[in-house]
Amino acid sequence: MRPSLATAGAAALVGTALAQSDSVSIKDADTGFTWSSFTIDEGLTFRIAVPSPAPANASFDAVFQLIAPKTIGWAGLAWGGGMTYNPLAIMWPNGNDVVLTSRMAYGYYTPPPYPDATYTLLKKASHVNATHMQVTAKCTGCTRWGDDDIGITQMDPTNQNFMAFAYSNVPVDEPANPDSTFGIHDLIGHWVEDLSQGANPDFAALVAKNLGDSAGTPAPTSSPAPAPTASSSSSAPTTSTTSTTSTTSTASGTTKPTGEACPAKKTKKRKVQRQF
Ligand code: HEM
Numbered sequence: 001m002r003p004s005l006a007t008a009g010a011a012a013l014v015g016t017a018l019a020q021s022d023s024v025s026i027k028d029a030d031t032g033f034t035w036s037s038f039t040i041d042e043g044l045t046f047r048i049a050v051p052s053p054a055p056a057n058a059s060f061d062a063v064f065q066l067i068a069p070k071t072i073g074w075a076g077l078a079w080g081g082g083m084t085y086n087p088l089a090i091m092w093p094n095g096n097d098v099v100l101t102s103r104m105a106y107g108y109y110t111p112p113p114y115p116d117a118t119y120t121l122l123k124k125a126s127h128v129n130a131t132h133m134q135v136t137a138k139c140t141g142c143t144r145w146g147d148d149d150i151g152i153t154q155m156d157p158t159n160q161n162f163m164a165f166a167y168s169n170v171p172v173d174e175p176a177n178p179d180s181t182f183g184i185h186d187l188i189g190h191w192v193e194d195l196s197q198g199a200n201p202d203f204a205a206l207v208a209k210n211l212g213d214s215a216g217t218p219a220p221t222s223s224p225a226p227a228p229t230a231s232s233s234s235s236a237p238t239t240s241t242t243s244t245t246s247t248t249s250t251a252s253g254t255t256k257p258t259g260e261a262c263p264a265k266k267t268k269k270r271k272v273q274r275q276f
Contacts, residue, residue: 021160025197031125031136032206033063036198038163038191044068046077046165049206050143052199054157059144062155062195063122063207065136066091070128073170074182076103079117079142081162081190083108085150087117087142091135092182094175096128098135101178104145110181117141122210138207156195163193166267187268 023036026047035047047065054060068075070093080086088103088111100119103111118140125136143155155161165188172182200206 020192021194021197022191023193023197031065031122031210032202033065033125033210034198034200035065036193036195038193040165040189042167042187044072044075044165044167046163047198048163048193048195049198049200049203050157050195051203052157052201056156056158057154059141059154060157061138061140061203061207062143062157063136063138063203064089064142065125065134067132067134068167070131070133071169073168074172075167076165076185078164078166079139079155080145080153081164083111083164083166083188085146086153087114087139087145089117089119089137089139089142090182091133092172092175093128093133098126098128098133099175099178099180100135100137101180102139102141108184110183113179116145120207120211122207124212125210136210157199158196160192160194162190164188164190185267189269 023038026035026037027033028035028047033047033049035049037045037047039045045065045067047067049063049065051060051062064077066075066077066089068091072093074090074092076088076090078086078088084105084107086104088105090101090103090111092099100121102114102117102119104114104117105111119137120140122136122138125134127134143157144152146152166185168183168186170183170186172180174180
């Protein structure tokens with residue numbers, strides 16, 4: 001199986017010196033994590049925290065956080081900076097809960113479940129309120145992927161990495177089902193994330209601290225920092241209304257996509273998008 005041009009290009013550039021990061025470093029008092037954080041104009045914030053030290057040539061666990069308006073249909077984080085052949089964390093609201101699912105795309109259709117990356121929801125740092133959802137989860141298997149066929153990609157915990165996001169305002173087909181199909185994005189974007197900005201020497205302790213039930217736990221009051229190139233209108237939830245659903249995907253299929261063909265709809269691209 002051959003990688004798409006987009007993925008091949010991004011993979012080839014991993015580890016090389018990039019010009020400038022789009023992310024900023026934030027210490028979030030609520031969770032205790034120090035994040036590498038990226039916010040877009042549309043009010044979505046993507047954050048990553050990594051252990052310090054982390055191995056340079058082996059998979060390491062990482063924690064990501066998404067803060068997004070509750071009105072979105074779904075949002076996704078592409079750990080390798082493109083749609084195909086890299087781990088995707090896909091999230092959507094389901095009433096006052098949030099569904100989180102591990103996927104990998106092998107073409108431009110609904111990405112099927114990807115069992116090689118697993119997510120552990122950090123419930124104390126995951127909240128839904130009347131306007132926003134906040135999802136915080138540890139991923140095992142998101143920082144190194146691939147095989148002899150498509151090549152191995154290793155994220156650099158001390159340097160810049162290509163990331164990508166996508167989201168749609170259209171709800172997924174079955175919001176309660178982590179394996180649900182969904183349609184194409186309304187917006188995609190790429191950015192350069194400096195993971196050294198999200199280094200956490202006390203990573204394991206912070207993961208342990210944020211595990212557990214969010215019910216009754218106050219949501220964070222800090223606001224996501226604006227991205228260097230864009231102002232933000234987003235804010236973190238201020239009231240926790242429910243616990244969040246842990247939805248690590250349990251489906252096993254990884255190689256035979258069965259999703260629908262790409263709908264004929266134009267996707268917008270963010271200004272920060274870079275051509276790799
Ligand atoms: C049903 C689901 C999806 C469909 C039908 C779909 C379809 C497509 C299509 C047709 C393109 C090419 C657009 C162009 O060249 O103008 C594209 C690009 C892209 N998609 Fe998706 N997509 C889906 C889900 C996702 C998800 C879940 C992500 C997760 C982050 C994602 C991320 C991207 C990105 C970053 C690009 C830009 C090209 C690249 O960097 O690979 N897509 N998608």
